[in-house]
Amino acid sequence: MEHPTESLLTDDGAACVAVLGEIDFTNADEVAQALRDAVAEWSPPELRVDLRAATFIDSTGLGALIEGYRAATEHNARFVVTNPSPSFRQVLTVTGLCDLFGMTEADGRAEQDKSVSAAGA
Numbered sequence: 001m002e003h004p005t006e007s008l009l010t011d012d013g014a015a016c017v018a019v020l021g022e023i024d025f026t027n028a029d030e031v032a033q034a035l036r037d038a039v040a041e042w043s044p045p046e047l048r049v050d051l052r053a054a055t056f057i058d059s060t061g062l063g064a065l066i067e068g069y070r071a072a073t074e075h076n077a078r079f080v081v082t083n084p085s086p087s088f089r090q091v092l093t094v095t096g097l098c099d100l101f102g103m104t105e106a107d108g109r110a111e112q113d114k115s116v117s118a119a120g121a
Helices: 028-041 059-072 086-094 105-119
Strands: 006-007 017-018 021-023 046-050 054-057 078-082
Touching: 006 028, 006 086, 017 059, 028 046, 028 059, 046 059, 054 059, 054 086, 059 078
Parallel strands: 017 046, 021 054, 046 078
Antiparallel strands: 006 017
């Protein structure tokens, strides 16, 4: 089984954890651990979760993101979810997690505009 995340420290000092594929009951613990590890290892001012390559999320996946949020806030780091697909954004909006995860309506439009520009549309 492939690892569901990739982690890196960005030039601005933020920890970025990219989610790859599905976040569900089969790997939610691994995703949560990757988020906790990034905070513990790097003590970043911000923990970013990049959902660009994520394809599916269930309730246990949402729980993993909440665990990452808790780990970040315990270390006084900002927690931000970036690059959600429209369907991911809808799930996070319906569950009331957009604000908690540092996402705003304007951020979503800007991300979508960038995606359209990058696709050449």
